[in-house]
Amino acid sequence: MTRIQQVHWELDMDYLGHPYYVSGNAIYHAFGMQLEHDVHQHITASHGMFVPGQFGTFPEEHSQSGIRPYMGSSLPDVERYDDLFLFRHPDHPWLLDTRPRDGLNAHDIRFQSGMPALAHETIMGRPDDARKQQQTTRWYVNAYLHADDPDVLPLGEDSVAASPPRNRWSVNADHPLDGLQFGGKRNYGYGTTMLKDTQVVDLEALDYSRLEDGEAFILELVTPFVLRSEYPKANNVDVPWWWSVDDEAQLRYRLEKVIEGGDVYELETVDHGVVVGYDGDRPVETAMSGLTRVGNHSKYGFGELRVKPVTPDETNVNKQIEKPKSEH
Amino acid sequence: MLPHVTFLRQDRSLQRGADRIRDGRFCQQRLYTCGFNESIYYPYTSLKYHTLLVASLLDNYRAGHEFPDLLLVVDDSEEIVPHRTVYAGDRFALRIDEDADAQPWARFGSRPWQSWASAWKRLTAHPLDVNHDKHDMALDANLRRIWSWSTALQYIEDLETRRENA
Numbered sequence: 440m441t442r443i444q445q446v447h448w449e450l451d452m453d454y455l456g457h458p459y460y461v462s463g464n465a466i467y468h469a470f471g472m473q474l475e476h477d478v479h480q481h482i483t484a485s486h487g488m489f490v491p492g493q494f495g496t497f498p499e500e501h502s503q504s505g506i507r508p509y510m511g512s513s514l515p516d517v518e519r520y521d522d523l524f525l526f527r528h529p530d531h532p533w534l535l536d537t538r539p540r541d542g543l544n545a546h547d548i549r550f551q552s553g554m555p556a557l558a559h560e561t562i563m564g565r566p567d568d569a570r571k572q573q574q575t576t577r578w579y580v581n582a583y584l585h586a587d588d589p590d591v592l593p594l595g596e597d598s599v600a601a602s603p604p605r606n607r608w609s610v611n612a613d614h615p616l617d618g619l620q621f622g623g624k625r626n627y628g629y630g631t632t633m634l635k636d637t638q639v640v641d642l643e644a645l646d647y648s649r650l651e652d653g654e655a656f657i658l659e660l661v662t663p664f665v666l667r668s669e670y671p672k673a674n675n676v677d678v679p680w681w682w683s684v685d686d687e688a689q690l691r692y693r694l695e696k697v698i699e700g701g702d703v704y705e706l707e708t709v710d711h712g713v714v715v716g717y718d719g720d721r722p723v724e725t726a727m728s729g730l731t732r733v734g735n736h737s738k739y740g741f742g743e744l745r746v747k748p749v750t751p752d753e754t755n756v757n758k759q760i761e762k763p764k765s766e767h
Numbered sequence: 768m769l770p771h772v773t774f775l776r777q778d779r780s781l782q783r784g785a786d787r788i789r790d791g792r793f794c795q796q797r798l799y800t801c802g803f804n805e806s807i808y809y810p811y812t813s814l815k816y817h818t819l820l821v822a823s824l825l826d827n828y829r830a831g832h833e834f835p836d837l838l839l840v841v842d843d844s845e846e847i848v849p850h851r852t853v854y855a856g857d858r859f860a861l862r863i864d865e866d867a868d869a870q871p872w873a874r875f876g877s878r879p880w881q882s883w884a885s886a887w888k889r890l891t892a893h894p895l896d897v898n899h900d901k902h903d904m905a906l907d908a909n910l911r912r913i914w915s916w917s918t919a920l921q922y923i924e925d926l927e928t929r930r931e932n933a
Contacts (some may be wrong), residue, residue, distance in 0.1 A: 458901075458908035529911040530884035544912045545922070547903055555905040689891045696896040712888030714913060 441585065441642040441727065444593045446616055446619060447514050447526075447582045448487070448632035450559035455551055455664045456622030459711070460528070460662070461580050463740020464697055465621050470594070473615035481591045485732070486662045486740035487621070489557065490526045493543050495533035495545060500649065501525065506535070511579060513636045519646040520726055524745055526581040527661050539563070543576055556629065580621065582740075583640075585731055593639045617766035631738040647723045653748030656717035658682060658729070661743040663695055665709035665735035670697055670704040673735055678709070681725065683716030691717075697736060706736065722746050768844050793882040813921035819853045820858035820916050832865040834875065839886040840864050841871040854920045856927045859894035861920070882914035902930065 456465070466484040474482075495510030497503045501517040510533055517523055525533060534540045547558035561576040586592050595614040614634060622630035650656070667675045678687055693710040696703050719725055729744030731737070775787040826884065827837060842852070842860040869893035887893075887910050895903040906926050913919045 458905045459911075469817055529908070530882060530888075530914060531912070541913045541915050541918045545909045546905070546912070548909075555901055691890060691892055710893075 440589055441559040441731070442589060442592055442639055443642060443730065444584045444637060444639050445514050445517070445632070446582050446584065447512075447636040448577045448582075448616075448619065449492070450510070451631040451633055452628050453551065453559050453630075454548055454622045455554055455555040455624050458555065458557060459486075460489070460740075461582070462697075463487070463582070463738070464699075465738075466582055466619075467619060467739065469619040470615050471612075474594070478591055480556050481586045481588040482544050482584050482594070483586070483731075483738040484740060485582045485743060487580040488527055488529065490531065490579040490581050490700040491534070491543050491561065492577040492579055494535050494538065495531075495581065496535060498532050501533075502646070505568045512577065514638050517638075517640045517645065519648075520650065520746075523583075523640070523645075523730065524661070526579075527743070527745070536766070551624070551629070551765045552593065553624070579635060593637065595634075596639070625640065642727055647726065649748055650722040650726055650746060653722060655663060655749050655751040656722050657747050658715050658717050658725075659710060659745045659747060660711045660715075661713045661729075661745050662732075662741055663706075664733070664744075665695070665706045665737075665741045666692075666706045667707040668697070668704060668735050669706070670699075670736070676734055679733070681717065681719035683718040695741070697739060706741070708741065718745065722748075773906055813917045816853065816917035816920040816924075820863070820920075823851055823853050827865065828862060830865075835877045836865045837863055837875045838865065838872045839875065839890065840867045841890065841892065854923060856924065857931060858927065883916045883919040884911050884914055887911060887919070902926075 454461070459595055463484040466487055467482070470482075470484075471479045482669050490511045492509055492512035494506065494508050495702055496506045497510075497515075498521075500519075500521040503515060507515065511526070511531070515522070515525065531544055534544055542563065543561060547561050550553045550556070557578070558579050561578070563576070584592065584594065595616055616637060617634040619632050619634075620630045621632065624630075664678075666677070678684060678690070684690060691707055691710040695706040695708050697706060698704075710758050713761050717725070725744070726746040729742075729746060732740070732742040733744060734742035736742070824837075840862045842862055843846070844855070844857055844859055846852075846860055847855050848862050848864065850863045852860050852864045853863055871890050871894070873886045873889040873891065890931075893907060895907055897904050897907045906923070909922065910919055915924065
């Protein structure tokens with residue numbers, strides 16, 4: 440049984456760090472301080488995506504439909520494979536078009552000591568005739584954990600369900616996922632979070648019918664795929680054979696880092712956001728691997744892939760492919 | 768009447784674009800231009816870029832390019848292609864065209880509603896130093912979050928101007 444534990448943290452203070460996501464490595468080290476070593480070593484964390492706590496409507500491929508108030512601030516139930524990716528894409532297609540979507544989804548960037556920090560709340564000016572519109576949007580970090588020992592998850596099992604509502608400034612000291620800090624200048628209070636929501640999902644119990652019924656597929660890199668790493672003893676890998684890529688030079692590359700102790704190791708990656716074709720014949724298995732992630736440093740959040748069905752279209756065979764009805 | 772058409776009529780500086788859209792029949796056939804996501808509440812939207820985008824689309828359609836053929840192309844900063852270039856800055860330019868001429872590109876997609884973020888995230892290269900420059904990383908991170916094309920271009924212009932003045 441492959442289980443993951445989804446986690447949703449609310450940012451209490453601005454975050455000074457990598458603006459694309461909180462790295463899985465940072466998340467792993469943050470809760471490591473609250474766990475015993477022999478539990479901690481079994482757990483891997485995904486990268487943490489930034490989510491505005493705004494109203495939304497479920498995307499077409501999601502198992503639920505309709506509008507959900509404050510969608511971004513908690514975890515909806517997961518029944519289908521596609522439900523897992525609700526908060527994993529930075530453009531957050533679920534945000535309402537009737538609200539200033541881009542203004543709410545783009546990060547407010549405040550400069551702290553010359554460094555760009557992501558604001559933990561977005562405050563919008565309110566026109567006179569819009570009294571009831573949401574004025575302040577809180578920001579969240581969304582990630583998921585999995586473990587090679589199934590008994591280890593969920594973390595904090597005893598301390599979540601029965602907890603009464605807490606005020607913002609109390610930390611549930613029993614829960615290993617509460618009160619964590621991410622990013623830089625933590626000793627000044629930056630990057631403080633509160634655990635807002637968490638739930639366990641059994642990957643094998645999900646509905647994969649969209650993939651089972653699909654004829655052709657594309658892969659989207661939700662997080663970068665690491666090809667080469669300076670980390671000691673890391674193996675360099677090639678672009679997987681089951682990616683369909685016309686010309687590898689046309690893939691977009693970006694450098695990333697793994698920070699361990701005081702050392703910084705540079706990574707050469709295929710950038711997240713890149714979309715490639717799928718040349719394999721086992722989309723469901725690939726989808727599950729894509730969740731536990733592939734490539735170097737997958738334990739630290741890299742190599743998260745999403746498999747999407749597309750309509751095979753002869754004119755699109757050599758082009759980058761999009762699904763007819765929805766982005767995903 | 769479609770809002771972007773009204774914008775074009777009021778924009779005297781883009782005379783050739785305005786001439787084209789006086790043919791009302793042409794406008795109705797080209798409903799694809801609704802595809803640029805504009806929020807009517809968010810005051811950040813940019814008339815200038817909206818106009819340039821619509822004009823570029825119209826120019827492409829006049830040349831017989833269909834929407835699924837169109838690409839977002841990154842050009843060098845000096846490279847301005849009349850009625851195709853939609854953004855021209857000191858570091859790079861952006862164009863909507865059918866042919867990338869070996870420049871970084873991303874296909875729009877088969878549907879007219881495709882967002883800016885969808886194109887930006889699929890570019891074969893980004894004209895930013897995201898490997899080392901924290902400001903460029905923050906810009907890139909936000910460009911992946913924006914759907915409206917004119918908002919994105921205005922945002923790029925604002926940050927590039929700020930960068931130049933810093």
